[in-house]
Amino acid sequence: MQAFVDESRRGDTYLLAAAVVELPNLSRLRTRVRGLLLPGQREVHFRRENTARRKFVLARLAEFGARVDIYRTDCRANEERARQKCLIRLVDDLLDVEGRRLVLDTRDERNKHDLLTIRTALGKRARDSHLLYEHADSAWEPLLWIADMVVGCYGLGGDWARRTAPMIGSVQRLD
Template identity: 30%
Template sequence: MTEELTIELPRQSQLFVDECKAKDYYLAAAIATSASLATVRNELKTGRHKGTDYVHFVRERDAIKDRFISIMRECDLTAIVYVSAAKKHSVAREACLHSMLDDIAAQQIRQLTIESDASIDVADRRIIAKRLQELNYADLRYQHRGKKEEPLLWASDAIAWCYNRGGIWKQKIEPLLLDVRFC
């Protein structure tokens, strides 16, 4: 059992999740309220480089990264980063998903969106269904979506990349972080 999340998330919070697996394994959950979704999505779209369908931090110029981080701050986005040092990515992902689902059940979150990866979506669904059953929590609706479909996934990508990168990039997103959970 993981420690309890010490902060209270706003009512009607939704989580948007992406990963970074460059060093340790990072699962970043960007948090927005249902009431703010349309506004936040529109603002995040203004952070794209002209001619692109989405923001992917690994390939963006520093100026785009800085502008996007500013937009996330202006939108009052927050995030939780789940970290695992397990060498095998499937083990690390499962540990991070478990910790996140424990937080979701404790905070009574009802909506979760995970960036789709066809190679692991089926495993995710199995892990999520089993863990929710163990937690006796049936109120969560979750979905896998493509990065082109959901701008809030760009925010979780940015947070995971910056946290993994460390240094100045990690410092830039630290004001957004509600917690870092080690799984």
């Protein structure tokens, strides 16, 4: 099991999304998602897609069997703290299913917060878990696009959340 993670913020709610992929499906799903690129596009990104394109991409992701787990919490006091709270829970959930890899969309200088949080969450289990974790630029990892598109649309609510429903594995409310 591998997880590809992106985030979104909607008002006072912080959303961390993990596209969860089983190893045998990794290459096939990556190829299919990369096939969604338009000529000249480097990545599929929620904020850069118009309404019709978002609907099309969501429908295709659902057809591909994409699964996204969402972690949500209040972020009024501190967005970074909210992220780390969600990340701790995600790491615990990955360990429960013997996850092997965690890829987070890079946040440049803020990556250090994630790395510290992951190390802390792993604690004494780090060596036994065999969990590899890293940050990647979303332009180079198409599976990050799944988390981005699903969490972006889910966060809008209404019809957008309905469209993401077939892909949502779970929603963990951490408030």
